[in-house]
Amino acid sequence: MPPADRIRDHSGQGAATTVAAHRTRRRLRADQARQLADLLRHQILAGAFPDGTLPHESTVADDYRATRNTVRQALDLLRAEGLVDRLPGVGTVVVARKYPHGLDRLMGLAETLREHGQVTNEVRTMGPSAAPTPVAERLRVPPGADVLYIERLRRLNGLPLSLDLTYIPLDIGSALLGADLENNDVFRLLESITGQPLGHAEITLEAVNADAHSAAVLQAPRGAAVLMLERLTHLADGRPVDLEFIRFRGDRITMSGLLHRSL
């Protein structure tokens, strides 16, 4: 953390009054706590504490040239996120694990998390449904034509990870009705049904607060931050075959990838 006297404070009006000085100090402390929390969050996600215990507060304070107060405030932020907890007699321990979902290649959940455990899918709803115009247009079927609608709660090693809403054209989707959706990615099944690989997908990511019902299904607190992924997947021949709306629990998934400056 930069010591306060080395920082140029651009927004304060100077410490003309005691109140202003106090406010500036409090803001600086909160800013420094956030700064430290972000560094510790990275370390936690990168697996820098293999035994699951963070160093003692005073060690963290030394390592990061921060005050003990700042360290405590930073750990409070991570605790509020559900990443760490404080155990009496033990210290601060990592209590949540976040799993990386690749942003570089189009992969199903079980494929991308294979090394982390077993993905199982609870099929909450499955059946033909008349496609509303926006769905029909994107899947290139006539408006009102039946599509297969699937709603799945997906778990990794038993823990709820995401709630997926899926639309598939019925000529392909009907073959899914008898498939083992509990233990297979839809991606794999689509490739096996159509006999061709998937090609590409257009994706959009957003952060939203979970509504009460979605939170309950995902067993997350109401209002919990959710990573929303909307994805329209095409077969290798270009035909759109799979429109999905996926809510990932924000405390269990990260998305990682590589960007290049020139295309």
Next chain:
Amino acid sequence: MPPADRIRDHSGQGAATTVAAHRTRRRLRADQARQLADLLRHQILAGAFPDGTLPHESTVADDYRATRNTVRQALDLLRAEGLVDRLPGVGTVVVARKYPHGLDRLMGLAETLREHGQVTNEVRTMGPSAAPTPVAERLRVPPGADVLYIERLRRLNGLPLSLDLTYIPLDIGSALLGADLENNDVFRLLESITGQPLGHAEITLEAVNADAHSAAVLQAPRGAAVLMLERLTHLADGRPVDLEFIRFRGDRITMSGLLHRSL
């Protein structure tokens, strides 16, 4: 929406009792509201309502083969997200605009949002700071060496969009101290200082709930969903030059890109 009688309910235990049947109906209605809300959210973000007004509830109900109750519940979800509001005598209007940030190419905020307006940056903090070990390692400078630390609140057309924490090696960063950071992306300035283009960046995206202080800075409600982007950017020659921790307001930014099945 699929009418309830066409849906196979996989998790209910059947309507053996009135209570169970009632619960199933309520769950179905909530599920259908979420399903409709996701479709409407897409339409809103895609600009399908150019005059900013959604069709009347009964029209939406017809278009999506949903009941009026489901439509109302779906609109309530979008209102809770801050995307729409209900105006007496007018109906449901779009009140929030989300801006697309590309995931396909490494770009600065002003570059990527150029067509949407003017990005300005409030520099909250700027100065040299001793790099903690994890920062030093990633920027490949000696632990404890000074790096330039910058904290910026970034706005589009005056509205807070993101809070960015930035670390830059000091041999490059010192040239930033006199630069016009208010009106320029750091990316552009780095390219002009080093005389070479940027190369690639490793990114990680997460959804987190904003802590009280970050929410206040971003003028968002406490606990608001935030899209966290961690990004380590390298020059074309491979040298890491820019480590950033960015909190985007979830209600103002989406990330869009294209994924391919084979690499």
